[in-house]
Amino acid sequence: QLQQNYYSESCPKAEEIIKQQVVQLYNKHGNTAISWVRNLFHDCIVKSCDASLLLTTVRRGVLSEQTSERSFGMRNFKYVNTIKEAVEQECPLTVSCADIVALSARDGIAMLGGPNIEMKTGRRDSKESYATVVEDFIPNHNDSMSLVLSRFQAIGVDIEATVALLGAHSVGRVHCKNLVHRLYPTVDETLDPAHAEYLQRRCPTPNPDPKAVLYARNDLKTPMIIDNNYYKNILQHKGLLTVDEELATDPRTAPHVQKMADDNEYFHQQFSRAVLLLSENNPLTGDQGEIRKDCRYVNAN
Ligand code: HEM
Numbered sequence: 001q002l003q004q005n006y007y008s009e010s011c012p013k014a015e016e017i018i019k020q021q022v023v024q025l026y027n028k029h030g031n032t033a034i035s036w037v038r039n040l041f042h043d044c045i046v047k048s049c050d051a052s053l054l055l056t057t058v059r060r061g062v063l064s065e066q067t068s069e070r071s072f073g074m075r076n077f078k079y080v081n082t083i084k085e086a087v088e089q090e091c092p093l094t095v096s097c098a099d100i101v102a103l104s105a106r107d108g109i110a111m112l113g114g115p116n117i118e119m120k121t122g123r124r125d126s127k128e129s130y131a132t133v134v135e136d137f138i139p140n141h142n143d144s145m146s147l148v149l150s151r152f153q154a155i156g157v158d159i160e161a162t163v164a165l166l167g168a169h170s171v172g173r174v175h176c177k178n179l180v181h182r183l184y185p186t187v188d189e190t191l192d193p194a195h196a197e198y199l200q201r202r203c204p205t206p207n208p209d210p211k212a213v214l215y216a217r218n219d220l221k222t223p224m225i226i227d228n229n230y231y232k233n234i235l236q237h238k239g240l241l242t243v244d245e246e247l248a249t250d251p252r253t254a255p256h257v258q259k260m261a262d263d264n265e266y267f268h269q270q271f272s273r274a275v276l277l278l279s280e281n282n283p284l285t286g287d288q289g290e291i292r293k294d295c296r297y298v299n300a301n
């Protein structure tokens, strides 16, 4: 029941306002665009693209998905409110936070040199955050490729689309906490030795201080562009996460990795297709859920 331009009658400027905000935020803090892409993954794969991720923890109420270990390193949630406020000013209680997650990801992808994606709208917002089951949906960075593929398959994302989605790791960063197991006490033998040296420089100790935000960039060559450099990197065993390395070597995914490494245009096509699959996972429509006034809170009534 999602459709192209769902707000054409109720809020014709909605998509334009969201895009304007995404561009403005990008110009101030480039990494907001990166966050919008990760938000789409972490929201949509957990039950539904329903903005369950955006609810914040409330005493004797919601326990936020943001508190899950899987949400480690997620940032810029406060700027979602900036987007929502701009939309509310034009059309109060009309545009869902779930659609803001989807459209900001689409516009973020475009800002990061990725493909232009035609996305449907009409999602409604959950009244719950599903903190206790996040780990049943979002794989860990060192899970097996079989588990990763099954988690994506469960939401209708096929193997090639999964390979394409991981291409989002062509931008952004990984904190040392998620890397050190590949560096200490001994260097993971699948890791390119020169790259391992670089990572050890970025993450000099096996037990990084959780308060010192030490991290390495996913893609040294084009850190702010969603391009196929990710696939070139992982084929050279310069992936950061265990799942990145596995993607390049597993016989089910390796042929797709090779194709995407060889052809950026092809990667962008598959990435578009995959983002659409992800963004249409099990939406709330009709009278399900609600349109939140503030993306952080369930409406009061
Ligand atoms: C098996 C699937 C995946 C796993 C295990 C995974 C895991 C991770 C981990 C551990 C980080 C680093 C967090 C940190 O240390 O700060 C990360 C970053 C990131 N992931 Fe994934 N990811 C997966 C799939 C995806 C998908 C499908 C997307 C989007 C389509 C995505 C987008 C991102 C982005 C954009 C970042 C960088 C965030 C930033 O710099 O703020 N990931 N991911």
Ligand SMILES: [Ca+2]
Pocket: 042, 043, 044, 045, 046, 047, 048, 049, 050, 051, 052, 053
């Ligand atoms: Ca969700």
Ligand SMILES: [Ca+2]
Pocket: 170, 171, 219, 221, 222, 223, 224, 225, 226, 227, 228, 229, 230
């Ligand atoms: Ca890149």
